[in-house]
Amino acid sequence: MSILKRNQYLRSIELKREEIEDFSKYPFFLPAIINLKNLEFHPKVTFIVGENGSGKSTILEAIAVNYGFNPEGGTKNFNFSSRDTHSDLGHYIKLVKGLRKPKDGFFFRAESFYNFATNVEDLEKEDPGLLQSYGGRSLHGQSHGESFFSVFMNRFLGNGLYILDEPEAALSPSRQMSMISRIHELVEKDSQFIIATHSPIIMAYPDAIIYEIKDDIRQVQYxxxxxxxxxxxxxxxxxxxxxxxxxxxxx
Structure with a gap:
């Protein structure tokens, strides 16, 4: 095993198939999961792509929750919950970690970003100055796309594990191209990304592997x-x- 592989923060996941009693129940019947045994991650960037409902967000959520992130997004210090809707998949996967631990980390979920932004404002009232970590401006006081990008630019510090679920949801094509530059800046600062996306722009980042979900999940070329x-x-x-x-x- 290469030094780079050993040093990455998250090397792979393994599905504990022997503990799953019924593969006909959600989320185990999803194409991404029913035949899954293990999934290896790139030391820098891993993309998971597929049609709506294929299970890519479910896999990302399970990884994030198992790693200790809040199901609705944020850092490990966030514990808000607007609605408990995450699946049980996190209980049935094993994370295979590298030798190093990240100094930073973030689980970004486009679908619950509004709730996350609200929680940041609530915490700012309790702990003035927290908002500086997100650019110093209210996330609700910006456009949806601006607030997304403000988190990427200001809160992501490097030396981190960043799990992003559809980060392109509010970004224009030009902002998506800027996102490639930001990903590369953070990769150069020893960061690792696992990203579920529909964007053919973002998934063009070259130093990565792409898993596509159709009838199963398999590695493909861009x-x-x-x-x-x-x-x-x-x-x-x-x-x-x-x-x-x-x-x-x-x-």
Whole structure:
């Protein structure tokens, strides 16, 4: 095993299949999980991609919860909960960690970001100065995209494990490109990312592996992903694609 592999913060996960009583129950029947044994992570960036409902966010949530992060996002110090909806998958995976522990960490969830931002403001009232860690401005006082990027730019410090669930949700294409630069800056500061995304821009980051979920979960090349293929086809043949989509809707 290489030194780089041993030193990464999270090397892999293993599904404790022998402890699962019924694979017909949620979330164990999901394509990403039903045939899963183990999943190895890249020392720098790992992408998990797939259609809505395929299970990529469920896997990320399980990793984050098992690692000690709040299910709705934030650092390990956050413990707010607006609604207990996370799955039981975290109880059935084993994390295989490297020799080093991260000095920083964050679980970013686009779907619960509003609740996270509210909790930051509540904590600021109890502990004035906390907001400086997020750029010094209220996250609710910015546009959705600006507040996302403010967290990425100000709260992510390096030497960290960052688990991101659909970080592109509020970002423009240009901001998504800026996100690639920010990921690289943090990778150069000994950070590791595990990212679930639909964005063919963000997943273009080169020093990474991509797992795509269809009937199962498997490693693919960037140009093989459905996100890349569909986006490229649409941009290259926009008028023809629009006509097909409109014609289908008229039938």
């Amino acid at each position: 140009q093989e992903t459905e996100n890349y293929i569909i986006t490229k086809s649409f941009l290259n043949k926009t008028n023809a694609m629009i006509e097909v989509l409109i014609d289908q809707n008229m039938k």
